[in-house]
């Protein structure tokens with residue numbers, strides 16, 4: 273079957289509300305046309321993020337009742353430790369409340385000012401945490417990653433010649449570690465091949481530089497390896513994961529992705545001295561090392577989620593559902609980023625709305641139209657999120673890509689709801705010339721996309737009031 277049906281049935285339901293176009297229009301005005309400011313209750317299908325939005329299984333919910341809320345030595349910690357060791361293989365397991373705390377603890381311990389940390393592409397929080405130490409966060413992904421039409425199986429790979437050039441330029445002693453993000457979130461959820469990981473390890477061995485994984489979507493990456501690297505076609509996801517992590521020295525993890533939980537994360541590594549230093553800091557900022565800012569029940573749900581995410585039936589459905597959305601859109605002629613990654617489909621807003629110049633935020637305009645007309649929430653990844661002020665002219669430097677990301681939460685929406693999303697977007701594409709640009713009227717000095725406010729340049733297009 274090309275697109276497998278859901279390998280689960282629904283035991284608990286959460287009603288979602290259909291709203292009128294008029295209500296959504298009002299919500300948008302109040303929100304200053306910023307979808308982060310729209311209450312979730314007024315959204316019909318919410319594709320803002322796949323982070324912390326997963327549905328837990330009955331087994332995970334049952335695990336919550338088995339939470340051992342002892343301050344020290346909770347049995348759920350030991351279950352988590354055993355699970356993480358059996359998949360990732362590293363000696364020390366340090367729980368944190370989410371991924372960015374794992375990053376903060378790791379980098380504040382081993383990264384010093386003037387150093388450089390290469391990655392295929394740093395995720396925002398990873399980059400911010402490296403830069404917070406006064407170090408450079410450098411992206412060394414293969415160049416094809418920046419071409420939205422280039423359909424390659426492993427667009428998340430590290431460009432090895434560029435990595436070696438970087439090591440030689442900076443000097444190996446200025447590179448405390450190399451990170452590898454699997455799958456590469458900021459590059460569209462594209463996977464990294466086992467071959468590239470093995471070669472990266474080989475190169476780093478030569479210079480005695482440790483390799484750490486940003487492992488948020490490790491199971492999705494392992495599924496792509498199974499699907500696309502012929503020598504792994506008959507290897508289990510667990511064995512692929514074990515081999516993959518054996519090439520590293522540790523990892524940071526946001527369990528809000530492939531941990532299938534709503535909150536949680538961890539740091540796992542082999543180096544005893546680093547683990548000791550990190551643990552000391554953990555006690556200062558998160559909590560005792562056997563709970564790391566979480567309740568015992570959260571640790572249990574995370575341990576169980578990590579076991580469940582390795583299920584191949586689940587992964588085939590998961591990756592298939594995202595691909596299904598991508599293929600429906602392509603069939604309708606909608607311009608999307610190729611190939612479709614693990615967790616999201618990206619609309620190419622520059623091609624979707626060629627009549628809106630980048631200075632009028634075509635990505636944001638598209639996200640606004642999609643919400644107003646159909647109650648679907650995506651997120652702009654373009655000028656609003658990544659536009660920079662030109663230090664010389666004071667004007668805006670626009671990013672190369674202008675996109676709307678539709679991130680699919682895990683085990684949350686049915687294929688029928690995904691079909692609704694695709695059909696809505698195809699309809700919107702047919703009348704795309706009715707969509708107008710936006711003017712930015714307020715922005716914060718940092719991370720402006722969360723709080724920016726806009727005005728519509730030509731008023732909202734008048735359509736029949738619709739209920740979806």
Ligand SMILES: *Cc1c(COP(=O)(O)O)cnc(C)c1O
Pocket residue numbers: 323370371372373395397398453457486488525526527528529537
């Ligand atoms: C989400 C994410 C993080 C940060 O994790 P949080 O749990 O949101 O703090 C780090 N790296 C990648 C690749 C991510 O997707």
